[in-house]
Amino acid sequence: MTIANDITELRHYQQEVARLDRLHLIGEMSAGIGHEIRNPMTTVRGFLQLLGGKDRYARDKAYIDLMLEELDRVNAIITEFLSLAKDKPVEKKIRSLNHKIRTIFPLLRADAMKQGKNIEMELADLPYITIDENEIKQLILNLVRNGLEAMPPGGQLTIKTFQSNGEAVLAVQDQGTGIAPEVLEKIGTPFFTTKDQGTGLGLAVCYSIVQRHNARINIKTGAAGTTFYVSFKVNQVGLEPE
Numbered sequence: 001m002t003i004a005n006d007i008t009e010l011r012h013y014q015q016e017v018a019r020l021d022r023l024h025l026i027g028e029m030s031a032g033i034g035h036e037i038r039n040p041m042t043t044v045r046g047f048l049q050l051l052g053g054k055d056r057y058a059r060d061k062a063y064i065d066l067m068l069e070e071l072d073r074v075n076a077i078i079t080e081f082l083s084l085a086k087d088k089p090v091e092k093k094i095r096s097l098n099h100k101i102r103t104i105f106p107l108l109r110a111d112a113m114k115q116g117k118n119i120e121m122e123l124a125d126l127p128y129i130t131i132d133e134n135e136i137k138q139l140i141l142n143l144v145r146n147g148l149e150a151m152p153p154g155g156q157l158t159i160k161t162f163q164s165n166g167e168a169v170l171a172v173q174d175q176g177t178g179i180a181p182e183v184l185e186k187i188g189t190p191f192f193t194t195k196d197q198g199t200g201l202g203l204a205v206c207y208s209i210v211q212r213h214n215a216r217i218n219i220k221t222g223a224a225g226t227t228f229y230v231s232f233k234v235n236q237v238g239l240e241p242e
């Protein structure tokens, strides 16, 4: 006689908890360290710029410009890292998710077209949800960029919204090659990346935003592509946006 227990679900929860733990720790550290690094960097950048303007450094102007660019890049990464801070203030308002998607769609389309890829919207009627608009924009951008980066030219990315079990769901679906199990496990860990040019902060930021919105991320992935689902709780009936 044999007994078989399906522990897929259990494993899934364990993974989610581990992911949240990592995020929590990073969130605590990021605020403190970020500021400590940024302040001296601002001084260095200021003096570098000052020197770059002097005649006696004219010959080395190209190097100075390169150093300034690199400092700006570091600064941009720190800015992204800081947005993982646990107690980052958010300004949540009652908003239409579909409206938010429509406003940033032209930007996304431009991004996709530059890479020779397609992007479509399939938006269903949705109740209002309570969101921080900037954070939701960042969330959509990060998911869409990953989807686009996962596909060869000609691929199609679809942004969908629908209702399910009383929740408003945002889905970002790509036709990429899917995510391998060993990658899936580490996804959302800050600085985890499989890309040459990647920073590995995109999904960490997404998980942190989703956490601040009491929402959930589910991932469906296979040979035909990957879909990221973000489920938001819906407001009580009758609430309207300001």
Ligand SMILES: Nc1ncnc2c1ncn2[C@@H]1O[C@H](COP(=O)(O)OP(=O)(O)OP(=O)(O)O)[C@@H](O)[C@H]1O
Pocket: 142, 146, 147, 150, 174, 176, 177, 178, 179, 183, 187, 188, 192, 193, 194, 195, 197, 198, 199, 200, 201, 202, 203, 204, 226
């Ligand atoms: N839609 C997707 N299809 C396939 N792999 C994905 C997808 N989204 C994420 N990944 C995998 O997860 C890893 C982490 O993604 P994440 O967005 O956090 O970082 P990144 O895209 O590598 O770098 P960054 O977003 O900072 O530029 C990616 O390197 C990639 O391997």
Ligand SMILES: [Mg+2]
Pocket: 142, 145, 146, 201, 202, 203
């Ligand atoms: Mg990314």
